Amino acid sequence: MSEENKSDSKQYDTSIIYDYKEYPDIRSGRCDNCGHSHFKSRVKDYEFIRECRNCGMKKSI
Ligand SMILES: [Zn+2]
Secondary structure (H helix, E strand, O other): OOOOOOOOOOOOOOOOEEEOOOOOOOOOOOOOOOOOOOEEEEEEOOEEEEEEOOOOOEEEO
16 A cells, blocks of 8 residues: 655666667666666677666667
8 A cells, every 4th residue: 555656766677678769768778777877888799788886777789
């Protein structure tokens, strides 16, 4: 019953890879999910995958 509208935390699924074209950075170089600016990056199937070091949200760029 105490479920409030959590306006601060967006619900991104960290188990999937978001497409940058569909989900461009809200703030450039920052994680959309938690706002951190430190990422791990790797290349998979000729796509550049950027993963947030804090929350693990992934985006293909
Ligand atoms: Zn993050």
